[in-house]
Amino acid sequence: MKPSRIDPEAIRSRLRQAQGRDYWKTLEELTNTEEFQRWAEDEFPHRSIEWLRSPNRREALRLMAASFALAGLTGCTVQPQEQIVPYVRQPEQLVPGRPLFFATAMPICGYGLGLLVESHEGRPTKVEGNPAHPGSLGATDAFAQASVLTLYDPDRSRAVTFRNRITTWPRFLTEAAGIRERQSATGGAGLRFLLGATSSPTLAEEIRELQAAYPKALWHFYEPVGGAGARSAAVFGRRLHPIFDLTAVDVILSLDADFLASGPGCLVYSRQFADRRRVTGDIKNMNRLYVAEPALTSTGSVADHRLPIRAVDVEPLARALAREVGAAVEEAPGKPGDAQRAWIKAAAADLQRARGRSLVVAGEGQPPAVHALAYVINEALGNAGRTVRYTEPVLLNTEDYMQSLGALAEAMRQGQVDTLVIAGTNPVYTAPADLGFAEAMALVPTRIHLGLYRDETAELCQWHIPETHFLESWGDVRAYDGTVSIIQPLIKPLYDGRSIYEFLAAFTTAPDRRGYDMIRAYWRKQSGSTDFETFWRTVLHNGVVPNTQASSVAAAANAGAIPPPAPSAEIVATNVEIVFRPDPTVWDGRFANNGWLQELPKPISKLTWDNAALISPATAKALGLRDEDVVEVSYRGRSVRAPVLVMPGHADDSVTVHLGYGRRRAGSVAQGRGFDAYQLRTFDRPWFGEGVEIRKLGETYSLARTQGHHEMGRRDLVRSVTLKELLKNSASTAHEGQHPALSLYPEYAYFGYAWGMVIDQGICTGCSACVVACQAENNIPVVGKAQVLRSREMHWLRIDVYYRGEPENPDVYHQPMLCQHCERAPCEPVCPVAATVHSADGLNQMVYNRCVGTRYCSNNCPYKVRRFNFFLYSDWYTPSLYAMRNPNVTVRSRGVMEKCTFCVQRIESAKIQASKMNRRVEEGEIVTACQAACPTRAIHFGDLNNPNSAVAQMRRHQLGYQVLAELDTQPRISYLEVVRNPNSEMPEA
């Protein structure tokens, strides 16, 4: 059953009647019809058409095979004979059963994220951040967490192919030798290289080597997303790389910038931002964040003031703001409107009060003018050199990606290219639609592609070389601040892959070089030390090469270089704009075949397995649209069909579409999911543009959203205060509905350890790195869209999003929700087979081998955190995935309940280590997977029986509370209230 149509009038009247704080999750919930209540109360709603679809033959056979296998494995049979295969020569440091950690780095869009990768007997199973790496500080993002799944992805390209036939690397070397011979004669005049963004110093050297060999060959770099740094050129006269320092920033204003969740340095900025908002820290000096953006992002969701604004209106806003702070720029005629002007005035006054301690950040999706305005504003506010500094570009490529790709397409059309070498990018899929890249490429006689997958570009190339994953190859990469890390492999290449270094070497006079030798040779020269081996071992061990950060340069922003505002009245069909954004989970499409990222609910929309056209409630009403309606989105002569998702807080007259879906040629996970927004993207305006037409097609399309799943009812779940309220009433914050716990039973005494967790909700940005970290650590399966539609996603940890206020511009709150390890756990007494019981240190234990699958526990859990294996969700049949699993966690089978264990394998391992040394586990020895991944350090774990532990102290904090404490479940997890810091001078919207 579908929840009823959203009626904004009903919502508004309901909000008016509401008393006290009123938080909501979905627009349907706000209307609170009987229909919605029925739907929400159903634990596993039977609401999807896909669900009614009977399983196809293959699925039926698979399920039958699984049930027969289970029938054979009863308790009374002899266990099958197992083998033990020891080493022939055991590596020296390797202790079977104890993981080793190696430092390496993950490159994304050219920038490196330092990692420590856990290896079990040579198999990488889990990544953690490298605390010594300046871009990680110990944290990771969801992409890094999911990288192990990509490594073991069975859909990866495995063999060198020529015209779709399997061939060999030596044959390719012969082909490359031929190219070398032909091209050398002309100086490489017909040779073009197209690479993804890179910052690798060794690659830079190799490119110089190739440039010397082919002086006339041209190099192009293309990424569909990223490269905002190139937009600094106009205002500084040359390209510079901005680096922010948020530690001293009191007031931040984001011009459509999701700087806490995407782009280089976002993990560091998240940490610095959060450090100024910790309720346990110096809360009086809390920072304040203003965000003006079209669609809600992670950054916008933690803003103290957020202005939903169309992307095209950001530039007029920035101009008005620049004038407010005293910069000499022209204003756009007739813009911004009065309401926005009031917002700008208040924000500008605040920024000016914090001169030298403020920051304005321009977003990836904004044109050079907005970036220039941000630089000029920062200079006018005295921030340059204090909260933002500039360095020489970290990336090798400094040209604008679109210009670079456009030049290549033009050259191909002109017939100037006879050999095209593409490495590490997928332009056939990601190029703007109006560039005609694929058609132009077809004119090139020889096309060679290096890639992780046989993707859209591979399909159009005669030669395809499988690329090695970063976890199986040598390399080097620079962090957002320029610091170099050596990428060291954790495993031998699984398939016949080559790294980009080895691939490009095929075109040099020393074609068959090993990546390892190339990286070492480069750094042997660079190190300048007489003892290279010591240098090499040290940088590999630490994960960073010392003293390689980019040095700051003095730069003066030239306000005169900002182009005058564009003439306003451009003739467009409608004033509705389209906004293109990288997808929060599959990015530009490169992670589309990663099941963990596909099933990861997107931070705000909680959509899985699809993308959608996001519109505001008012726009939806005006167009007569509701969730899951299929529309035709037409823009500049092209159109796609997309399902609609009505998003609270979205700007009106604006449609946001995420890139990365609608893959035409990808693995089995990605193929055909969602729609391809690149089909609408244009070369001259890659990020947004007006003139979109939306036509309702009268069909619907099921979207697997987890936002309404695991409904805990309209109770006092999430709490917030403003800084002002907190400082005024510092003695206590009275909670409505909180009852003193009364019980007939005596309290249970915990003599040893008492594990507990504290989650600082106020600094959670919803980035979801923790969710994927939990999935990787605990062997959590992927269930697929059809099962998600039935609320059967298996994530042990979810991040609930709550809204407060009018749907046009609500406040947003993230609440990580996982097993609360209640001391009086409602799940325990209802289990008929005692499969869930309490441990002496207060863990709510789930015993898979006892569970018979009654699901009573899940039924009785008020937090809705238990997950049931309705089918054999874990992939027991794909050999490459065996190696990926954490050997210390059971791979669950069908018919078993599971849930968060507080990473008990980590707890037990630490307890054993401590017990062998006859001491207690010390503070900080146990770090749960979610805690380790968290960029803002919002999650704390430890022993509540240790009065000095962080959790024991934070649990006593005046803002600490337990969710549903009135049920007397006595959760071991407590939450800290969200603190927001609104500006009292800001006019109420």
Next chain:
Amino acid sequence: MKRVNVPISQPVPFSHEHHVRGLGIDCRYCHTTVEVSAFAGIPPTETCMTCHSQIWTDAEMLEPVRQSYQNNVPLTWNRVYDLPGFVYFNHSIHVSKGIGCSTCHGQVDSMPLMWRVTPLTMAWCLECHRAPERYVRPREAVFSMSYRPPANQLELGRKLIGEYNIRKLTDCYTCHR
């Protein structure tokens, strides 16, 4: 049905009786990680070859060992002590708390081929986890095959429990995760 007291055939008929009782080799010479890891460790071929590159160098029985070493192909042994996949046993903590090898593995010094002497059922594990005083022995006797529990085992056991800080671990998560 548990295969208890059934000798398991192996690719090389390695005799613990000969190596342990006959030659007096310590358990840890081959099972090197028993004190530090969950796994006691099965020796790599290299360990066999430390002696057998010098003695019995042309014994037919040892041909698979030499082949393994020369061709860099591991030996494949048949597992004797096999716990279900959902049970996580850690050798190192048991050894450090005074549980002797022979308590679970029996008198391996009298086994020409290995067999299992204990059922490895949960009830059997719990027999000790509920009352460790019945089995715990002094640490220095852990690797001894000739150790026999004294008449006052319970008294000694209680003393050692205090000394070694042994807890009765009967939480499910101790073994199941």
